[in-house]
Amino acid sequence: MVGIDSVPAVNVKVLNLVSEKTAVSDANGEFSIEAKTDELLVFPSENFEYKRYLIKEGDAAKKQITIVMIPKPIQLDDVVVLRSINPEDLGLVPKGQKRYTVAERRLRQAGINPHAAVGGSGTAGFALSVDGIINSINGRSKMLKKNLVIERTEARLVKFRSMFADDYFTEKLHIRPEMVEGFRYYVIDDPKFIAALKTNVKAKIEFCLVGMAQKYNELNDETE
Helix, strand or coil, rough: EEEEEECCCCCCEECCCCCCEECCCCCCCCCCCCCCCCCCEEEECCCCEEEECCCCCCCHCCCCCCCCCCCCCCCCCCCCCCCCCCCCCCCCCCCCCCCCCCHHHHHHCCCCCCHHHHHCCCCCCCCCCCHHHHHHHHHHHHHHHHHHHHHHHHHHHHHHHCCCCHHHHHCCCCCCCHHHHHHHHHCCCHHHHHHHHHHHHHHHHHHHHHHHHHHHHHHHHHHH
16 A cells, blocks of 8 residues: 555556566555565656665565655745735734834834934934943944935835836936936935825826926036
8 A cells, every 4th residue: 555644645656676567556545566575666656756665575464565655845836925924914023013124123222213313203302222322422323323314215216216117207207318317316305205205196296206307407407
């Protein structure tokens, strides 16, 4: 009999390499084949690892010999994830817990409120930890704050690029191709643009971009 953890392995081919006789396991995983002592049985299969069994003395006296098969791993061509999986779904963090970026986590470890550090709604009257006091003295806090600003700017750039291709700027806003990347950096830290980008409403963002593009083109014309 052939099986996997007491479950029958169906349609497994059995070959006696000496006599070249063959058999196939049935729905119960059972098969019958002629074999003598020291003859080798092999079990080739697409679904199971290659198995060999050497007939021993005394096997003929047994009512049944069980061969344990090992399933082959299934390799998938593509895996489609229909929804994003986050730490909350996996039960790693409580639902609704505030999630911080790398730069924000470093600021918190240094005893600094990330929102207050970049002019957010946080209050400046928070208590500094010992690490925070040391970091304020050695200047590391300034570096962490700068890193947070850079991180948020880069995140906005990624989002901005994903929403508007280069041809939008050249065709709709009449910005020369070589000036498109400069325009992105021109608007990326503007408070009005940041507020519009946060809404995720493309019409509001475009309305903001039209006026800024006009000023940007005028500035470039003046410098030429």
